Amino acid sequence: MHRLDPRAKFLLVISIVVTSLLFTSIYVMVALLALQLPLLLAGRVARRWVYSLRAGVFLSVIIFVVNLFTSSVYSAIALTLRFLVLLTTFSLFFMTTSPDDLGLAIDKIGFVRWLSRKWLGYPNALSFTFTTAVRLVPTLAADAQTVVDAQRSRGLELDKGNLFRRVRNYVPILIPLLLIAIRRSLELAEALESRGFPGKEGRVSLFELRLGRADYGLIMASLGGLSMSVWVFLHYHVPLV
Amino acid sequence: MIENVNVSVHSGEFVLLTGPSGCGKTTLCRCLNGLIPNFYHGELLGELLVDGKTVASQLTSEVSRKVGYVFQNPENQLFALTVEKDIAFGPENLGLSREEIRRRVDWAMDATGTQGLKDLAPYELSGGQQQRVALAGVLAMEPSVIVLDEPTSFLDPRTAEGVVKAVDDLRQEHNVAVIVVEHRLDLVARFANRIVVMDRGKIVDDGKLGEVLDRDYERLSALGIGVPKVSLLWALLRGDNLVSGSLPTHVEEAAERLEKLVHS
Amino acid sequence: MGENGAGKTTLAKHLNGLLKPTEGNVLVDGEDTRKKSVAALSRKVGLVFQNPDHLLFSETVRDEVAFALRNFGYSNEIIQKQVSKTLEALDLIGYADTSPFLLSGGERKRAALAAVLAWEPDYLVLDEPTIGQDYLQKERLRDFILQLYSQGKAVVIISHDVEFVAEAGPEVVLMSKGRLLARGPADEILSNGDLVEEASLVKPQMARLFSQLGDGFPRDVVEVHRAKMLLENRLSQVKPAVPQGT
Numbered sequence A: 001m002h003r004l005d006p007r008a009k010f011l012l013v014i015s016i017v018v019t020s021l022l023f024t025s026i027y028v029m030v031a032l033l034a035l036q037l038p039l040l041l042a043g044r045v046a047r048r049w050v051y052s053l054r055a056g057v058f059l060s061v062i063i064f065v066v067n068l069f070t071s072s073v074y075s076a077i078a079l080t081l082r083f084l085v086l087l088t089t090f091s092l093f094f095m096t097t098s099p100d101d102l103g104l105a106i107d108k109i110g111f112v113r114w115l116s117r118k119w120l121g122y123p124n125a126l127s128f129t130f131t132t133a134v135r136l137v138p139t140l141a142a143d144a145q146t147v148v149d150a151q152r153s154r155g156l157e158l159d160k161g162n163l164f165r166r167v168r169n170y171v172p173i174l175i176p177l178l179l180i181a182i183r184r185s186l187e188l189a190e191a192l193e194s195r196g197f198p199g200k201e202g203r204v205s206l207f208e209l210r211l212g213r214a215d216y217g218l219i220m221a222s223l224g225g226l227s228m229s230v231w232v233f234l235h236y237h238v239p240l241v
Numbered sequence B: 001m002i003e004n005v006n007v008s009v010h011s012g013e014f015v016l017l018t019g020p021s022g023c024g025k026t027t028l029c030r031c032l033n034g035l036i037p038n039f040y041h042g043e044l045l046g047e048l049l050v051d052g053k054t055v056a057s058q059l060t061s062e063v064s065r066k067v068g069y070v071f072q073n074p075e076n077q078l079f080a081l082t083v084e085k086d087i088a089f090g091p092e093n094l095g096l097s098r099e100e101i102r103r104r105v106d107w108a109m110d111a112t113g114t115q116g117l118k119d120l121a122p123y124e125l126s127g128g129q130q131q132r133v134a135l136a137g138v139l140a141m142e143p144s145v146i147v148l149d150e151p152t153s154f155l156d157p158r159t160a161e162g163v164v165k166a167v168d169d170l171r172q173e174h175n176v177a178v179i180v181v182e183h184r185l186d187l188v189a190r191f192a193n194r195i196v197v198m199d200r201g202k203i204v205d206d207g208k209l210g211e212v213l214d215r216d217y218e219r220l221s222a223l224g225i226g227v228p229k230v231s232l233l234w235a236l237l238r239g240d241n242l243v244s245g246s247l248p249t250h251v252e253e254a255a256e257r258l259e260k261l262v263h264s
Numbered sequence C: 001m002g003e004n005g006a007g008k009t010t011l012a013k014h015l016n017g018l019l020k021p022t023e024g025n026v027l028v029d030g031e032d033t034r035k036k037s038v039a040a041l042s043r044k045v046g047l048v049f050q051n052p053d054h055l056l057f058s059e060t061v062r063d064e065v066a067f068a069l070r071n072f073g074y075s076n077e078i079i080q081k082q083v084s085k086t087l088e089a090l091d092l093i094g095y096a097d098t099s100p101f102l103l104s105g106g107e108r109k110r111a112a113l114a115a116v117l118a119w120e121p122d123y124l125v126l127d128e129p130t131i132g133q134d135y136l137q138k139e140r141l142r143d144f145i146l147q148l149y150s151q152g153k154a155v156v157i158i159s160h161d162v163e164f165v166a167e168a169g170p171e172v173v174l175m176s177k178g179r180l181l182a183r184g185p186a187d188e189i190l191s192n193g194d195l196v197e198e199a200s201l202v203k204p205q206m207a208r209l210f211s212q213l214g215d216g217f218p219r220d221v222v223e224v225h226r227a228k229m230l231l232e233n234r235l236s237q238v239k240p241a242v243p244q245g246t
Helices: A006-022 A026-042 A046-070 A073-095 A099-108 A110-120 A125-152 A163-168 A171-194 A213-235 B025-032 B083-093 B098-112 B127-139 B157-174 B209-223 B229-239 B251-262 C008-015 C038-042 C061-071 C076-089 C105-117 C135-150 C162-168 C186-190 C193-198 C205-213 C224-237
Strands: B014-018 B067-070 B145-149 B177-181 B194-199 B202-208 C045-048 C123-127 C154-158 C171-176 C179-185
Touching: A006 A026, A006 A073, A006 A099, A006 A213, A026 A046, A026 A073, A046 A073, A099 A110, A099 A125, A110 A125, A125 A171, A125 C038, A171 B067, B014 B025, B025 B067, B025 B145, B025 B177, B067 B127, B083 B098, B083 B127, B098 B127, B098 B157, B127 B145, B127 B157, B145 B157, B157 B177, B194 B209, B202 B209, B209 B229, B229 B251, B229 C205, B229 C224, B251 C205, B251 C224, C008 C045, C008 C123, C008 C154, C038 C045, C045 C105, C061 C076, C061 C105, C076 C105, C105 C123, C135 C154, C135 C162, C162 C186, C162 C205, C171 C186, C171 C193, C179 C186, C179 C193, C186 C193, C205 C224
Parallel strands: B014 B177, B014 B194, B067 B145, B145 B177, C045 C123, C123 C154
Antiparallel strands: B194 B202, C171 C179
């Protein structure tokens, strides 16, 4: 699952998303969820998915309740399930795609390269911005923890006081963190230039994304599924319940 | 601001660039690979030549083909998501073919002993490993000069020794010129054959390490430079006429000479 | 002392309650750290982090130093007094109304130290205070630490600067891979080749010199002046040899 080309996987995501938006049927939603279960298991991300579902509980409840007032119970259930399908499919995509591969995939998209050239002057700049941001996440997270520790060691208590006070207490955390992030970025930029960035136009990467048989299989299955959904939508009425 | 800088460095030299905090050593280094004036605002008056060609007007990305730069903070010079990709970054920017990039990456990993780290992410590495990876990334560009700005600040002594020795090995094998900025002389004294001392923006001393130490150790100490303890010891003993000769620059040299005196 | 990743900073964080032990306990002045908040423990144990940029956020150096005092609830009068006193002690009084971000690297490190010394904790923990400092700055730091020590404060320094530690002569605790390796006086520990190697350190130059000089010389020499005296004795005993020229 992890080794499939992100472009193929994204096509799968699109076909699932479109299908779930075309229909308002509990059967369809359950079917879409069931379809993704083996994929989740194959990618060994089932446990993380369950965790992400818990995060989605709050919104699910809101969606359910709101729709309860505007239409029937069954409709509410279907729409809540649709939300879960969407959540699941995007989770599946991001959990099985490394930021590396994502960066490489973005770099291949003609539109992104064009945009990057217009905005930033270099075709690989945008995808690079993305991978650098991802690369910095764990580092800045560690910095944030250190700042919190340092300020607590000076008597800062983050869990005391009224709302106003608590918000103000975050100033000694945010300012150092912001400055550290800026400083890191500047140092990274220095180092980047010192390694020849941005380099020549026809720049070749050591690693390349290549579509394999499994990818083509997935692409065909996704396109097949998508066309089938559209055909069914145009010719039949799938009941709500 | 630095001024009146007239220095030439030859291939195969190991130059120690030192001076008190704020003397301009980092400023000088930044001029060497074009970060000044391209990245940092500043004016470069005068000429800077590498391999006989002027670099002052070139972009840092161009100059970095000739002058490699290893920064002080190991973590902030690794940008890719894996070690292998990071090392490949420089050669990729040079527009080389995939085979050539592969060859250089493998060679650089071999030369710095970082093969085993190739799939790890930067934040998973220790400081010493990060410095080695940064060094590999610079090496892969096959520069003729490598500048290292206080590369051992964040490293423990044993790891620091390892990194400096690796740099020296590379210098010997490939005849690159190495410039190391450091104010703890004992870490590099064993390897450096030349020292350039700066103070308040000017170069105040330049010559063979042994000679400069011998002549000026007091002044260097007064400037805040960490003169090796063995040199200081010898100077104290010499002051009492118990030993003679120029100051040793590192422990092995001092031990050899003292052994003869003590066991005669 | 110990290699990067040995657990020194982790241990330090247990001293003021930032981390609580999962087994065993940490006692500060007899009290279990698990029963007290970090703020309460910090009054006694001041922890100065390695990178001053993790601390500095105020508009002026004065405000920065006053921050902790305000958190601890001291009166304005006391705050004023303490701030001036601390700034004087660390030679930062000239920067009192400057923004901390305009200071140089070494000055910011002093400002961070001032921010923690402001409330005069009984125990002071410094995490790698010598990184980025030149020799003169380190000498000043060493003198300052010894002064605090002579005033009755307990000082814990985390450092991998072997020469700095050799000259300060404290009790040394070695850690490696999360465990305690050894504890003892600096000259004993730092001249022990096996221990030093396990902790990824190097012996101070004097110790290396004396271990190469072999028999007749003590091994636990780490400091230049003692080395000089020992060599003086030996050299004046031995008949003057042919002068060694190099």
